[in-house]
Amino acid sequence: SPSSPPARLLEKVIQYIDLHQDEFVQTLKEWVAVESDSIQPVPRLRQELFRMMALAADKLRRLGASVDSVDGGSQQLPNGQTLPIPPIILAELGNDPKKPTVCFYGHLDVQPARREDGWLTDPYTLTEVDGKLYGRGATDNKGPVLAWINAVSAFRAMEEDLPVNIKFIIEGMEEAGSVALEELVRREKDRFFSSVDYVVISDNLWISRRKPALTCGTRGNSYFTVEVKCRDQDFHSGTFGGILNEPMADLIALLGSLVDSSGHILIPGIYDHVAPLTEEEKKMYKAIDLDPEEYRNSSQVKKFLFDTKEEILMHLWRYPSLSIHGIEGAFEEPGAKTVIPGRVIGKFSIRLVPHMNMSVVETQVKQHLEYIFSKRNSSNQMVVSMALGLHPWIANIKDNQYLAAKRAIKTVFGTEPDMIRDGSTIPIANIFQDVIQKSVMMLPLGAVDDGEHAQNEKINRWNYIEGSKLFAAFFLEMAKLH
Ligand SMILES: NCCCC(=O)N[C@@H](Cc1c[nH]cn1)C(=O)O
Numbered sequence: 272s273p274s275s276p277p278a279r280l281l282e283k284v285i286q287y288i289d290l291h292q293d294e295f296v297q298t299l300k301e302w303v304a305v306e307s308d309s310i311q312p313v314p315r316l317r318q319e320l321f322r323m324m325a326l327a328a329d330k331l332r333r334l335g336a337s338v339d340s341v342d343g344g345s346q347q348l349p350n351g352q353t354l355p356i357p358p359i360i361l362a363e364l365g366n367d368p369k370k371p372t373v374c375f376y377g378h379l380d381v382q383p384a385r386r387e388d389g390w391l392t393d394p395y396t397l398t399e400v401d402g403k404l405y406g407r408g409a410t411d412n413k414g415p416v417l418a419w420i421n422a423v424s425a426f427r428a429m430e431e432d433l434p435v436n437i438k439f440i441i442e443g444m445e446e447a448g449s450v451a452l453e454e455l456v457r458r459e460k461d462r463f464f465s466s467v468d469y470v471v472i473s474d475n476l477w478i479s480r481r482k483p484a485l486t487c488g489t490r491g492n493s494y495f496t497v498e499v500k501c502r503d504q505d506f507h508s509g510t511f512g513g514i515l516n517e518p519m520a521d522l523i524a525l526l527g528s529l530v531d532s533s534g535h536i537l538i539p540g541i542y543d544h545v546a547p548l549t550e551e552e553k554k555m556y557k558a559i560d561l562d563p564e565e566y567r568n569s570s571q572v573k574k575f576l577f578d579t580k581e582e583i584l585m586h587l588w589r590y591p592s593l594s595i596h597g598i599e600g601a602f603e604e605p606g607a608k609t610v611i612p613g614r615v616i617g618k619f620s621i622r623l624v625p626h627m628n629m630s631v632v633e634t635q636v637k638q639h640l641e642y643i644f645s646k647r648n649s650s651n652q653m654v655v656s657m658a659l660g661l662h663p664w665i666a667n668i669k670d671n672q673y674l675a676a677k678r679a680i681k682t683v684f685g686t687e688p689d690m691i692r693d694g695s696t697i698p699i700a701n702i703f704q705d706v707i708q709k710s711v712m713m714l715p716l717g718a719v720d721d722g723e724h725a726q727n728e729k730i731n732r733w734n735y736i737e738g739s740k741l742f743a744a745f746f747l748e749m750a751k752l753h
C-alpha cells in the first residue's frame with residue numbers, strides 16, 4: 272500500500288533481525304557488563320565510562336560510520352577534586368543530500384546498582400529469565416541505543432542501501448545531568464547538526480506492558496533548596512534544647528506548608544497558568560491502554576491519590592506535582608543521637624507543565640516560603656534558591672517523523688500507538704529543539720514495568736528485538752515521506 276514501506280526489503284530486514292537476535296542479545300550483555308555508573312564520582316567508575324564509550328565508538332566504526340569522540344573536559348566536584356568527563360560520540364553514516372538525516376540521541380551511562388540493594392541477579396551480568404533481560408542499563412539506555420545500531424547493522428549486513436542518512440550523538444553523563452552536552456550541541460549547531468533534519472530520543476517507557484507508544488510531551492522541573500541556619504555547628508539538645516529556634520523545626524514547618532495530603536500544591540497562584548483541559552485531550556486519556564489497578568498493584572502501592580485511569584494520567588502528565596526529596600544536614604543515621612542540627616537544607620521540586628512560567632513559579636515559591644517563615648518569628652536565617660529550572664517539552668506531532676513512526680509501529684506491532692506524555696523530564700529534548708531548532712521525537716521501546724533506575728531493571732527480549740525492527744521500519748517510512 273502507498274503508506275507502508277517497501278514490503279520486501281522490510282521483510283528481509285525483519286528476517287535478518289530475527290535470525291541474529293541472539294547476537295544482538297550477546298552485544299547487550301557485553302555492554303551491560305561495563306559498570307558505566309556516572310553518578311558515583313570515583314576514578315574506577317570513570318574508567319569504566321571511558322571503556323564504555325570506546326566500545327560504542329568501536330562498534331560504530333565497524334558499522335562503517337565515521338566517528339568523532341569529542342573530549343568532554345573535566346568535572347569539578349564539590350570537594351575540589353576533578354574527574355575527566357567521558358567523550359561524547361558524534362558519528363555519521365551516509366550523507367546523501369537526497370535523503371533525510373535522522374540523528375539518534377542516547378546515553379550509555381547508568382544509575383548505580385549493587386546486588387545487595389535487592390537485585391535478584393548480578394546487575395552487571397545480563398540474565399534472561401522468562402524472556403526478560405535483567406541488568407543495569409538494559410532499558411535505560413543501552414538496549415534502545417543498541418536497537419538503533421541493530422537496525423542499521425541489518426541494512427549494512429545485507430548490503431542494502433540505508434534509506435536515511437544516520438547520525439548519532441551518544442553521551443556518558445546523562446544520569447549526572449548531561450555535563451558538557453549542551454555546550455557541545457551549541458558548538459556543533461552549524462557543523463554536525465547543520466545537516467540533521469530530525470532527532471530521535473528513545474529514553475523513556477511505554478505506559479503499557481504490550482502496547483507501543485509515542486511520546487508527545489514531558490513535564491519540566493524546578494528544583495528548590497531551602498536552607499535554614501542557626502549556626503554552622505550542631506548543638507547538644509540537653510544543653511540548648513528549649514532555648515533555641517531549632518532549624519529543623521523551622522524547615523519541617525516550611526516543607527509541611529507546600530502540599531496537602533491530597534497532593535494539591537498549597538503555593539498561592541501555582542495553578543494559575545496551567546493549560547485548561549480540553550475535550551480533545553480528555554479523549555486522548557480515554558484511549559490510553561492502562562489498567563489503573565494493575566498499575567497500582569505492580570507498583571506495590573496500597574492506594575494512589577486517584578482511582579481512575581484519566582485522573583492518574585492527568586496528574587502524571589498535565590498537572591504540576593510537588594515532591595519533597597530530602598534534607599541535607601539532618602540526622603538520618605540509625606541510633607538515638609541527641610543532636611540539634613545547626614544548619615539544614617531541604618530539597619523539593621515542582622514538575623512543571625504547559626503553560627507554567629518558570630520565573631513566576633520561582634517568585635511564587637520564594638514569596639510563599641518567606642510568608643510561612645515570617646509567621647514563625649524565628650531568629651534563624653532562611654535562604655531559598657532555585658537550583659535547577661527545566662522547561663516542559665511539547666512535541667510537534669504533525670511532523671513527518673511522528674507520522675513515519677506511527678506507520679512503522681502499525682507495521683511491526685500491528686496496532687496504533689498510545690500517544691503518551693511522560694511525567695519526568697528529558698532536558699536534552701528542549702536543548703535540541705531550542706538550540707538546533709530541529710524536530711524532536713521520543714520513540715520509546717521499553718515496557719512500563721522495566722524499572723528504570725530501580726533494582727531488577729530489565730528489557731524484554733521481545734521489546735528489544737521488535738524495537739530493532741521498529742527502528743528499521745521507521746527508516747524506510749522516513750525515506751518514503753521525504
Ligand atoms: N524516563 C527518562 C527519565 C529521565 C530522568 O530521570 N530525568 C530526570 C531529569 C531531572 C529533572 N530534574 C532533575 N533532573 C528527572 O528526574 O525527570
Ligand SMILES: [Zn+2]
Binds near residue numbers: 378411412445474
Ligand atoms: Zn535514560
Ligand SMILES: [Zn+2]
Binds near residue numbers: 382
Ligand atoms: Zn536514567
